[in-house]
Amino acid sequence: MNKNKTLPKRSEIPAEFKWRLEDIYPSDEAWEEDVKKVKEMIEQIKSKQGTLAQSGKHLLDALVLQDELTKTMDQVYVYARMRRDEDNTNSTYQALTDRATSLSTQVYSALSYIQPEILAIDSEELKKLQASEPGLEHYRKLLEEITRFKPHTLSAPEEAILAQVGELASAPGKIFGMLNNADIKFPMITNENGEEVELTKGRYIQFLESKDRRVRREAFEALYATYGKHRNTIAATLASVVKRDVFYARTRKYESALKAALFADNVDLSVYDNLIATVREHLPLMHRYVALRKKMLGLDELHMYDLYVPIVKEVxxxxxxxxxxxxxxxxxxxxxxxxxxxxxxxxxxxxxxxxxxxxxxxxxxxxxxxxxxxxxxxxxxxxxxxxxxxxxxxxxxxxxxxxxxxxxxxxxxxxxxxxxxxxTLNEALLMHHLLKTTTDKAQRMYLINYYMEQFRGTLFRQTMFAEFEKLIHAKVEQDEPLTADRLSEWYRELNVAYHGKEMVVDSQIDLEWARIPHFYNNFYVYKYATGFSAATSLAKQILEEGQPAVERYLNFLKSGGSDYPLNLLKKAGVDMTSPEPIREALSVFRDLLEQMEELAGIQTPSTP
Incomplete structure (x- = not known):
């Protein structure tokens, strides 16, 4: 819309292009009324502490009030924050957001006794309470979910100690964040126009997408040379966060840090292992893509800094x-x-x-x-x-x-x-539509390149990250040290395996582990790959089966959090405990490869 070099003010944006936050609260005054209501409910919920085991009615009253309190608090916070997001310089909504954040802390502090108090109730006694109060049937799954954690919940004094060390446990992530976002300074590099430009994390991928290979190489080498100066510090930080995960898992009586992380979603270890095994089985497809990229770029050698530059001329x-x-x-x-x-x-x-x-x-x-x-x-x-x-x-x-x-x-x-x-399913259907309706050869190639890069970045790359996380946690559980040299050695082995013989795996990439913030949020990245696979599989079913697949999918959307995620996906038509959804997704990637090879007139070694 805006073709000018300067951004318009909020007031200059036409109403039809703005969201209507009045649907949440018609005015700031109405917001204030709910703030008062939240404060009143905080006092009400506090008064119920110590009463939950007295009767089914007491337990039900607390759970109903908890729902009402958090539902209203959500509305208060969302409105304030989204008003601020419209214009972060608006001091009125800066203040409302600060107040909402503070109030939210008070709410969750007031609610903090509920779960421990329920867990303290004997299992048989809890069943009697549920049987005595019909209204508790609504909360059956919630209570099951709370009590599912009972084997991994410690005594009250032990839980209090763990709560007190929470700030210490978050220290490695905070230290890495400060080092990575505040203290690390990257050098100047020369851009495509011969200008000296400061390298930043935000500009890094832009430089790797440059058509000028010198710019790509210079940015790549400069970035990792900078991280290399801090390699031992970052290795110690990463080792500390892995040791934290292992400590919590052992303290809470889980078999491993990985099983502890999967427990919250009730996800079986086979899901994680199937992802890695199935992607490993299909690595020849990734190697074939690397070979195609090398040929389309017309390079004698493909280096790690050549992975992001588009292989199709911009259209x-x-x-x-x-x-x-x-x-x-x-x-x-x-x-x-x-x-x-x-x-x-x-x-x-x-x-x-x-x-x-x-x-x-x-x-x-x-x-x-x-x-x-x-x-x-x-x-x-x-x-x-x-x-x-x-x-x-x-x-x-x-x-x-x-x-x-x-x-x-x-x-x-x-x-x-x-x-x-x-x-991701919406993106898959959009891509299918565009490829079906786009007749221009250059545009089709551009779209296929765009989609293949999503597969590379989400399914292959995130799975490689997941494999690295599993490896380093297992090493600590076996009492092996995580030094910078060993981390780099293991990371290099993964890059060689995932990219194949057509890729020159530059020594600098051995240090990539040192710049990935996701590793400080344990066993998270695999969800990108499983979600992408599930969506790709479901989109394929919808296009091939029609109405039956659509109905399953819409029921999935309607189910919210009413069941565990694996059960919800299975009802929709994807069994993530099986390798099939990942194989289906990778079959789509194979089709894209074949289309691109045909359009480009390039043959690469066929894959099984």
Missing amino acids: EMEIPYEQAVATIKEALRPLGEDYGRVLETGFTSGWIDVYENEGKTSGAYSWGAYTTHPYVLMNYQDNVNNMFTLAHEMGHALHSYYSNKNQPYTYADYTIFVAEVAS
Whole structure:
């Protein structure tokens, strides 16, 4: 929309391109009323401490009040934060956000006794309480989920000690964050225009996408030379965070740190192992892609710094917002009339904040409160990437919409394990539509390249990260040290295995582990790969089976958090305890490879 060099002010954005936060609260005064209500409920919930075991009625009253309190608090916080996101320079909403954050801390502090108090109730006694109060049937799954943790919950004094060391346990991540985001300074490099430019983490990928190979190599070498100066410090920090994970797992009587991390989602170890084994089985496809990339770039040697530069010359694909909306609606037709109706409502009823303005929060997200429709923040630019981002965020939004409409507040929230499925599925359907309708050869090649890079970055790369995490935790559990040299050695072996003989695995990449912040949030990255695989498999089923697959998928969206994620996905049509969904996703990658080879007139070694 805005073609000028300067960003418009918030007031200059037309109303039809702004979200309608009045649907949450008609005014700031109405927000203040709910703040008062939250404060009153905090005192009410505090008064119930120590009473939960007295009767089924007491337990029910506390759980009902907890739901009402957190539901209202969510609405208070979402409104304040999203108002601030419209323009972060607005001091009114800076203040409201600060107040909401403080109030949220008070709420969760007041609620902190509920779970330990329930866990302190004898199992048989808890069953009697449930039988005595019919209203507790609604909370049966919640109570089961709380008591599932009982074998891994310590005595009250021991839990208090663990709570007190929580700040110490978070120290490695904080130290890495300060080093990585504040203290590390990268050198100047010479850009494509011969200008001296400071290398930053934000600019790094831009430099790796440069058509000038010298720029790519210089940025790559400069980045890792900088991390190399801190390699021992970062190794000690990473070792500390892994030891923390192992300590907590052992203290809470889990078999391993990995099993402890999977327990929260009730995910079996086979899911993690199947992902790695199945991707390993299909590494020849990744090697074939590397060989294709090498040939299409016309290089004698493909280096690690050549992985991000597009293999297809940039094509003009300007996509205004209105065109993106129309394309997405058409692409998602396979999801049926009801999905299309909700999607249309989202596009026309104040769900989306479309364009960038002065002070607006960058990036994109989908968010909202249970009590209203979901919202999407965009900073739309007229290109392919932003069209896919819009489809992605609307996938999240409609997942939340269906979940909130069909589940009570207690079970509406879905886990991170399934969160990326709905968004990635929308992207898969959009890509299928574009490839089906795009006749221009250059544009088709550009789109295929875009999609293959998603597979490389999400399925292959995140699985490699997951394998590295599993390895380093196992080493600590076997009392082996994590030194910078050993971490680099193991990381290099993975890169060689994943990229194959056509790739020159530069020595600098051995240090990539030193710059990955995800490793400080243990066993998280595998969910990117499983979510991507599940979404790709479901999209394939929807396109091939039609209505039966659509109904299964819509029921998945409507289920929210009413069951464990693996059960929800199985009902939708993907069994993540089996390698099949990952194999199905990789079969799509194989098809893309073959299409690109045909369009480019290039043959690479065939893969089994």
